[in-house]
Amino acid sequence: MTFASANPAAGPATSERLPVRLALIALACTGLAILVIAPLVVVFAEALRDGWSAALASLGNPDARSAIRLTLTVAAIAVPLNAVFGIAAAWAITKFDFRGKALLITLIDLPFSVSPVVAGLCIVLLFGANSTLGGWLVAQGHPVVFALPGIVLATLFITFPFVARELIPLMIEQGRAEEEAALTLGATGWRTFRTVTLPNIRWALLYGVLLCNARAMGEFGAVAVVSGKIRGQTATMPITIEMLYNEYLSVAAFTLAAVLALLALVTLALKSLLDRQHADQIAAIGQP
Amino acid sequence: MHISIEAIAKTFGVTNALHPVSLSIPQGALVALLGPSGSGKTTLLRILGGLEQPTAGRILFDGQDVGRLSVQDRRAGFVFQSYALFRHMTVFENVAYGLRARPRATRPAPAAIAQRVTDLLRLIQLPDIGARYPAQLSGGQRQRVALARALAIDPRMLLLDEPFGALDAQVRKDLRAGLRDIHDQTGLTTIFVTHDQEEAMTLADLVVVMSMGRIEQIGRPKEIRQAPANAFVRAFIAS
Ligand SMILES: Nc1ncnc2c1ncn2[C@@H]1O[C@H](COP(=O)(O)OP(=O)(O)O)[C@@H](O)[C@H]1O
Ligand SMILES: [Mg+2]
Numbered sequence: 043m044t045f046a047s048a049n050p051a052a053g054p055a056t057s058e059r060l061p062v063r064l065a066l067i068a069l070a071c072t073g074l075a076i077l078v079i080a081p082l083v084v085v086f087a088e089a090l091r092d093g094w095s096a097a098l099a100s101l102g103n104p105d106a107r108s109a110i111r112l113t114l115t116v117a118a119i120a121v122p123l124n125a126v127f128g129i130a131a132a133w134a135i136t137k138f139d140f141r142g143k144a145l146l147i148t149l150i151d152l153p154f155s156v157s158p159v160v161a162g163l164c165i166v167l168l169f170g171a172n173s174t175l176g177g178w179l180v181a182q183g184h185p186v187v188f189a190l191p192g193i194v195l196a197t198l199f200i201t202f203p204f205v206a207r208e209l210i211p212l213m214i215e216q217g218r219a220e221e222e223a224a225l226t227l228g229a230t231g232w233r234t235f236r237t238v239t240l241p242n243i244r245w246a247l248l249y250g251v252l253l254c255n256a257r258a259m260g261e262f263g264a265v266a267v268v269s270g271k272i273r274g275q276t277a278t279m280p281i282t283i284e285m286l287y288n289e290y291l292s293v294a295a296f297t298l299a300a301v302l303a304l305l306a307l308v309t310l311a312l313k314s315l316l317d318r319q320h321a322d323q324i325a326a327i328g329q330p
Numbered sequence: 331m332h333i334s335i336e337a338i339a340k341t342f343g344v345t346n347a348l349h350p351v352s353l354s355i356p357q358g359a360l361v362a363l364l365g366p367s368g369s370g371k372t373t374l375l376r377i378l379g380g381l382e383q384p385t386a387g388r389i390l391f392d393g394q395d396v397g398r399l400s401v402q403d404r405r406a407g408f409v410f411q412s413y414a415l416f417r418h419m420t421v422f423e424n425v426a427y428g429l430r431a432r433p434r435a436t437r438p439a440p441a442a443i444a445q446r447v448t449d450l451l452r453l454i455q456l457p458d459i460g461a462r463y464p465a466q467l468s469g470g471q472r473q474r475v476a477l478a479r480a481l482a483i484d485p486r487m488l489l490l491d492e493p494f495g496a497l498d499a500q501v502r503k504d505l506r507a508g509l510r511d512i513h514d515q516t517g518l519t520t521i522f523v524t525h526d527q528e529e530a531m532t533l534a535d536l537v538v539v540m541s542m543g544r545i546e547q548i549g550r551p552k553e554i555r556q557a558p559a560n561a562f563v564r565a566f567i568a569s
Contacts, residue, residue, distance in 0.1 A: 219414035222381055225401045226408040227428035227483055237427075241418045 085303055088296035100294035101301070108274045109282035109298065115190070116265075116278065117258040120197040124258075125251050127198075128205025133239070135206075136213035137221065150206050153199055161199050162267025165192055188270035193278065196264035201254045208250030209243055216242055249316050256309045259302065331392050331486050331519050332357045333378065338387035340373050347373040349543045350387060355536070360513050361521045362530035365540035366566070371523040372411070372491055374540075378521065379406040379489050391486065407485030407518070411492045413476040415464035421475050422447055422460035428483035450478040453512065470501040474508065481516070488513070490522040494529065506533050527567045531555065539563050 058066075089097050100106060131150060135143060153161065169176040169186035179186055186192045220242065224234040240247075262280040269276040277285065279302050286295035337350040348370045355361055363371040376382040378389065380401035389396050396404060416424050425447045429438055438446065451457050454474040464472055473493060480488060493509065494502045510533060513520045524530050530537045531551040539546045539554065539562075547559035558564035 219410050219412060220416055222401075223408065223410060223414040223416070223479075224427065224431070226379055226381070226404075226406060227431055227479065228402045228405070229427070229431040230402070233431055238416055 082303060085296055085299050088292055089300040091296075092293050096293050097297040097300075100291075100297045103294065105274045105277070105282060106294065106298055109277055109279045110301065112190075112193070112277070113259050113279040113302075116193050116197050117255055119194050120201060120258050121251060121255045124198060124201050124254050125205050125247065127202060128207075128209060128250060128254075129243075129247070131206045132209035132213050132243075133235075135210055137218055137239075147210075150203050153202050158196075158200055158261065158263030159267055162196050162264035165195050165199070165264070165268050169195070187268055188272065188276055190276070192268035193265050193276060196268045197258050197261055200261050200264050201257045204254035204257060205247065205250035208246050208253070212243055212246045213239075245316060245319075249313060252309050252313050252316075256306050259305055332390075333487065333519060333521075334390040334393075335374075335378075336388050336390070338374070338377060338384045338389065340370075340377060340382065341385050346543050348377075348384075351540075351543075351545045352387075353538060353545065353548065355519060355521065358517050358519055359535050360510070360533065361519075361536045361538060362534035363521060363523045363538050363540060364525070364527060364530040364566075365546075366525055368542075369540040370543040371525075371540055375489050375491055375521065375523055378487075379408045380404040381408075405483060405486045407480030407483060407488045409473070409476045409480050409488070409490040409493050411495060413464075413472045415472055415476060415479070417464050419463075420460065421451070421456075421462050421464070421467070424464070424475060425450055425460075425479045425482050427479065446482060447478075450482055453481070453515075454478045454508070468501075469497050470505055473497065473505060477509070477512065481512070485518065488516075488518050488520040488522075490520070492523050492525070494524070494526075502529070509533065527569065531567070539566065541566070 101110075131146065134140070135147060166187050167173060169179065169192060171177055171180050171185070171187065176186060184191070186195065220238050221234050224238045225231075229237065260280060261278075262284070265278055266281055266284075269278065269281060271277050271281050271285065273282070273285065279298055283295050283298045283302070286292075286298065333353075333355040335351060335353040335355075337352050338348060339346075339350045340348040351370075351374065363374060365371055373382060377384050380396070380399060380403075384397075391404075416427065419427070426443050429443045429446060432438075447460065448457070451460060454477060456471060456474055456478075459467065459471065459475075464475070467475065477488075477490075477493075490509075494505055497505065506529065509520075509522070522534075531554075534551065536548065537551055537554055538548050539559075541562050547554055547563045549557075554563065555567060558567060
């Protein structure tokens, strides 16, 4: 915060002159329009190019339905699991002292720095039919690669950081005192978690889950490698969109893309609603 | 309850927070742990409450070794330095927390819990704030609510970490008297941490002067004032 903005009597927050400010605002708006709004508009315009009925008809296609079902299934499995993993990691990091804590914090960020394609390849190497583990799993009738488990694994890896990253700063800021107080009052560890820790992080948790969900539904690279892109079976929405587009079925591609974009927009709307109502907690500023 | 601290030591990695310290606290005493910042007062208090495990030594409550007793089973009424009130609960819920956390067999009925909370809020002279949240209270009110919450579990002793630390002078004076009253009414063995020698001298029956993880002197305020055990104590109580 600048000195000027801390003091309401000192006038505007910055000393920039009006033309400079207008130029900066114009630049930001142009950037936003070109990079964010224009693509969204194009997606919806292309989807509706042949009218509503053509767009809706393309959604009736069994492959499109299968893609939507698969994407929702994967998100429904991966997001709750990562919420649990994220809470566990954040809890361990912020409430306990142990060896290797710094390493754990670094590892949480790994999925952000590793290319999704590389992550997908690692899963194929580990669980593919040519590996010992993968060969055994295939023999048992539970293939991982080119099947739902592989897609879920890839999505889990890619979206792992979102919940933990959201919770760690807040939980560090809140400290351990309230948990310790609950323990001295006779509460068990589980009760303390349920009645003290969880309520204190609930908005940040929901926020992290929404981000995690948005990414889980949109993930392309890692899933493209592990899924084998089998139409109607292992092709998720992003992958089906790419395949349809490559086959010049642009109404179908863009309609599916519009559905994905709508899901993302709903997530974004929920997120900003949360932002407005619980900005204090999400920004890791506790009350008392 | 009589508390016996026998050669308790604590190290954090390379930091020696407590050299072996020994101390006997008679039933019903009001004791001050007095010393400058970093002298190991909080560490000793947390070890008593079971929040920290000592590196060596043992603690007896009425002659019983409590080394194996969990935090929950020690039943120490602990008042934290920043009070650690549950921010998402009302004052009522805060005070009721310990009673509601009891196993079903010993948990009082809701009506009995409500009655107990009402009595405690009256005891701390804040009968009308049950519906408020901690963020809506003044510092002094928070401190008293933290005390009521600790008393609700019918504790075996009271442990308070710098209970008046963050408050202004007048509020401090009032709350000191309040703590004395509550101590006299309940008869609970009470240990509080402070770095303010005047506070320790005016409030406590027994003052334990600490410095750098060691106990420098144990005595009644008068004894310490009249016969400081060494140069450190003399300089510290003169400040
Ligand atoms: N959890 C901890 N980890 C590492 N060092 C600690 C920890 N708690 C206390 N210490 C160290 O132990 C010493 C005594 O601390 P403390 O008991 O908090 O002192 P006081 O309450 O008298 O100010 C200090 O040097 C402090 O830095
Ligand atoms: Mg301290």
